[in-house]
Amino acid sequence: MQKYLSKIILLLLIIMLSSCFEIIEEITINKDGSGNILLTLNFSRSKSNINSIMLLDSVNNYKVPSEQEIKTRIAGIKSQITNISGVSNVKTNSNFEDYIFNISCNFTNVSVLNKVITSFNKNKDIEINKQFSYNKNTKTFTRTYNYDLQKEVQKIKKKDKEVLKDASYTSIYRFQSPILSSKNKLAKISKSRKAIMLRVDVNEMVANKQNIKNTIKLK
Amino acid sequence: MKNFILLLALLITFSGIAQNLETKIPSDAQIVVGVDGEKLLELINLDEFNSLSIVKKLLTEAKVDKIEDLGFDLNQKIYYFNQLINEKYYNTFLLYLSDSKKIKNLLDIKEEIETVNGFNFAKKNKYAISWNDKMLIITMVSETNNTYGDSNSVINNNDEPTEEVVEESAVEEITEEPIEKTKEDVSIEVVEENTEKNKNKTQKQLLKKQILSIIATNYNNSIAANNSYKSGKESKSSVYFWMKNYSNSMMDLLKRFPKKGIASYSLMPKNIIGITSVNSNLFFNKDEIKLIGEASLTDEMKTRSKKMYHSKLDCSFFKYFNQDDILAYMGYSVRMKAILDEYPKIMKEIYGSTMPKYKEEISAATDVISVLLDEKAISKLITGDALLILNDIKEEDISYTTYEYDNDYKRTKIIKTKKETLPIFTVMLGSENKEIIQKLVRLGIKYKVAEENNRILKFDKTKFKSPFDLYFVMQGDIAFITNSKSQIDKISRKQVKRNTGKHKRILRKNLLSFYINSDKIIERLPKDKFGNKNETVIALIKEDFKEMEFSYSRVKHGKFYVKQVIKTNENKDNSLKLLFNLIEQISHL
Numbered sequence: 001m002q003k004y005l006s007k008i009i010l011l012l013l014i015i016m017l018s019s020c021f022e023i024i025e026e027i028t029i030n031k032d033g034s035g036n037i038l039l040t041l042n043f044s045r046s047k048s049n050i051n052s053i054m055l056l057d058s059v060n061n062y063k064v065p066s067e068q069e070i071k072t073r074i075a076g077i078k079s080q081i082t083n084i085s086g087v088s089n090v091k092t093n094s095n096f097e098d099y100i101f102n103i104s105c106n107f108t109n110v111s112v113l114n115k116v117i118t119s120f121n122k123n124k125d126i127e128i129n130k131q132f133s134y135n136k137n138t139k140t141f142t143r144t145y146n147y148d149l150q151k152e153v154q155k156i157k158k159k160d161k162e163v164l165k166d167a168s169y170t171s172i173y174r175f176q177s178p179i180l181s182s183k184n185k186l187a188k189i190s191k192s193r194k195a196i197m198l199r200v201d202v203n204e205m206v207a208n209k210q211n212i213k214n215t216i217k218l219k
Numbered sequence: 220m221k222n223f224i225l226l227l228a229l230l231i232t233f234s235g236i237a238q239n240l241e242t243k244i245p246s247d248a249q250i251v252v253g254v255d256g257e258k259l260l261e262l263i264n265l266d267e268f269n270s271l272s273i274v275k276k277l278l279t280e281a282k283v284d285k286i287e288d289l290g291f292d293l294n295q296k297i298y299y300f301n302q303l304i305n306e307k308y309y310n311t312f313l314l315y316l317s318d319s320k321k322i323k324n325l326l327d328i329k330e331e332i333e334t335v336n337g338f339n340f341a342k343k344n345k346y347a348i349s350w351n352d353k354m355l356i357i358t359m360v361s362e363t364n365n366t367y368g369d370s371n372s373v374i375n376n377n378d379e380p381t382e383e384v385v386e387e388s389a390v391e392e393i394t395e396e397p398i399e400k401t402k403e404d405v406s407i408e409v410v411e412e413n414t415e416k417n418k419n420k421t422q423k424q425l426l427k428k429q430i431l432s433i434i435a436t437n438y439n440n441s442i443a444a445n446n447s448y449k450s451g452k453e454s455k456s457s458v459y460f461w462m463k464n465y466s467n468s469m470m471d472l473l474k475r476f477p478k479k480g481i482a483s484y485s486l487m488p489k490n491i492i493g494i495t496s497v498n499s500n501l502f503f504n505k506d507e508i509k510l511i512g513e514a515s516l517t518d519e520m521k522t523r524s525k526k527m528y529h530s531k532l533d534c535s536f537f538k539y540f541n542q543d544d545i546l547a548y549m550g551y552s553v554r555m556k557a558i559l560d561e562y563p564k565i566m567k568e569i570y571g572s573t574m575p576k577y578k579e580e581i582s583a584a585t586d587v588i589s590v591l592l593d594e595k596a597i598s599k600l601i602t603g604d605a606l607l608i609l610n611d612i613k614e615e616d617i618s619y620t621t622y623e624y625d626n627d628y629k630r631t632k633i634i635k636t637k638k639e640t641l642p643i644f645t646v647m648l649g650s651e652n653k654e655i656i657q658k659l660v661r662l663g664i665k666y667k668v669a670e671e672n673n674r675i676l677k678f679d680k681t682k683f684k685s686p687f688d689l690y691f692v693m694q695g696d697i698a699f700i701t702n703s704k705s706q707i708d709k710i711s712r713k714q715v716k717r718n719t720g721k722h723k724r725i726l727r728k729n730l731l732s733f734y735i736n737s738d739k740i741i742e743r744l745p746k747d748k749f750g751n752k753n754e755t756v757i758a759l760i761k762e763d764f765k766e767m768e769f770s771y772s773r774v775k776h777g778k779f780y781v782k783q784v785i786k787t788n789e790n791k792d793n794s795l796k797l798l799f800n801l802i803e804q805i806s807h808l
Binding site: 045052054100190194197 | 620622624628639641
């Protein structure tokens with residue numbers, strides 16, 4: 001019965017605590033198409049909620065992974081990325097105090113970058129995961145995605161969609177040449193014109209009101 | 220038809236009492252539900268019922284404007300009952316008619332209508348519909364996992380059942396490819412069609428037999444003559460539920476899922492559940508919705524339950540109980556020593572029978588557990604009395620890490636704060652072994668898991684990744700755990716104002732009790748959490764639904780008693796109207 005008491009307290013907490021997270025995608029592209037990517041998954045705003053969830057076996061019928069299982073999964077991704085030809089300097093960082101997870105690496109060209117992105121997905125189809133392209137001749141960098149997010153999210157139960165309520169996706173791309181133009185009107189070009197930032201709400205993305213697609217022309 | 224059944228279920232809340240319809244329920248019914256519409260019609264009139272969105276939607280499907288147009292006599296009573304005959308479940312609705320001519324159109328019966336003992340009879344899908352000028356019977360048969368084989372064997376007297384299974388799967392594969400049909404394909408389709416026809420024919424015969432048996436039922440062989448059924452019925456209740464034998468019904472249900480992993484639950488001994496008849500009465504009073512239920516126990520369960528559950532929450536708990544500081548609670552009182560004595564035996568009975576292959580291993584393991592457990596010592600450490608109290612809901616500043624960006628979008632880590640709603644709770648656990656507790660406290664301090672100040676032990680949130688600090692103190696024979704500093708200070712200084720109100724009686728009288736003060740809880744929840752749409756419903760709950768109590772009694776007169784009460788706004792018409800109003804508001808979300 002004591003076990004039930006503690007579970008009741010935990011469930012009370014989960015119900016009351018709001019959850020949200022941010023995904024940050026920072027990419028630096030050199031003139032020759034090589035570069036560096038730093039992906040950050042920040043759950044710090046939901047840490048109270050996650051601390052409570054981590055004490056349970058499952059939530060909403062989803063198994064809650066242990067800290068060790070998360071570490072193993074990250075190590076698996078790191079090993080996959082390390083094995084991609086053209087990738088170097090793979091680093092991961094896990095902060096279980098604030099629940100912030102980073103992964104970064106260098107890549108020799110954008111097609112290698114697409115392979116890096118593919119390693120995060122269950123679907124290993126490189127065409128589906130072809131999210132970046134860089135044309136050295138036209139000096140054009142393109143960010144796209146081929147998922148039907150709305151369709152994917154529709155599969156999720158209504159109560160689980162709450163998780164996406166305050167989630168955000170931020171992309172920052174840096175170049176060695178100044179940016180001439182950007183197609184996505186929500187994207188903001190920095191003062192130096194060598195960086196561009198785009199922040200969208202995941203819920204708005206799902207509703208097709210905002211998206212992270214962009215075509216950036218460089219000088 | 221599904222919607223029609225849903226409408227019937229709704230109508231179950233709307234029909235008058237009529238003893239003679241009850242006499243049509245065969246005595247072998249496993250479950251019976253009957254509703255006193257006369258009482259309900261005193262509380263809400265038909266115009267109000269017709270105006271509900273959910274009713275309107277269902278009436279539109281039924282192509283009528285108002286519920287009176289359905290042709291049912293709403294001043295009579297509707298019954299639902301369930302039977303298990305020859306491994307098949309029969310679910311039946313019984314109701315009186317005011318205009319039998321409307322039935323054919325209402326139920327959209329295009330099938331052949333036969334006359335059976337003065338009743339019209341038609342089979343539509345899995346349902347049999349039978350009616351005369353006064354009465355309508357709708358019955359449906361569902362085949363259990365076990366019966367599927369039976370029905371096939373009935374249907375396929377002249378067929379080869381094993382071959383049919385092989386051929387059916389072959390049909391599925393063939394139909395996926397649009398190729399020309401061979402003679403073999405055609406013969407498979409013919410067999411399939413014939414099988415379906417035979418199945419329908421058998422089902423129709425079964426349903427007809429069932430209808431005939433209902434028509435032929437009289438008082439003496441009906442449920443109306445059953446003492447257990449009669450004695451549980453309260454004259455003032457609006458809805459009455461009765462189950463003949465809970466253990467048997469559960470065992471029948473378990474037979475449908477005969478094997479899970481290595482355990483065969485169908486092998487579980489019937490007496491392990493130990494509950495025979497179950498009944499409950501639902502009342503819609505002016506200021507409350509009340510459900511009262513009772514479960515009769517077998518002699519074995521009576522003895523076992525008395526040993527384990529015959530205890531009362533220690534009176535010293537109430538020294539720390541102030542109803543003004545309580546939003547909700549859950550309390551229970553069990554005899555820990557008896558539980559530790561009995562549970563290994565129960566486990567041995569359950570797992571020894573459901574996993575016969577491992578009977579010896581389970582028997583040895585439970586015996587070892589019994590030997591290892593010092594029941595007396597454990598029951599001194601945890602007496603079996605516990606009370607979880609929700610004292611408050613508060614917003615607190617919580618820090619989190621995020622990033623800010625400079626002009627070139629280079630990021631810097633920053634700490635921000637946000638408001639989070641946290642429950643303030645207190646857990647009280649009965650414990651008579653202060654020595655062990657003190658030893659554990661000293662260990663906690665030694666290993667820097669906790670720090671002590673004035674007998675109060677503090678568990679720092681940063682060490683446990685908890686959203687709050689936890690405090691522990693031992694006061695008399697009670698161990699207190701709370702996340703409120705002020706609460707633990709009050710407890711340790713014995714400054715909690717004793718104010719038990721009606722709750723002492725509830726907690727002392729029952730084995731398990733829940734209480735929720737929805738009015739106070741909603742008042743304390745931050746308004747911006749709900750969103751505009753939900754806000755209306757939340758405001759309505761606050762206005763009309765005040766408190767909720769749930770209690771589960773100790774064994775008395777060989778029975779467990781369950782009581783659930785929702786207190787409603789006493790200044791409004793009545794609780795049924797408030798419930799319908801809430802359903803209406805929720806349907807608009």
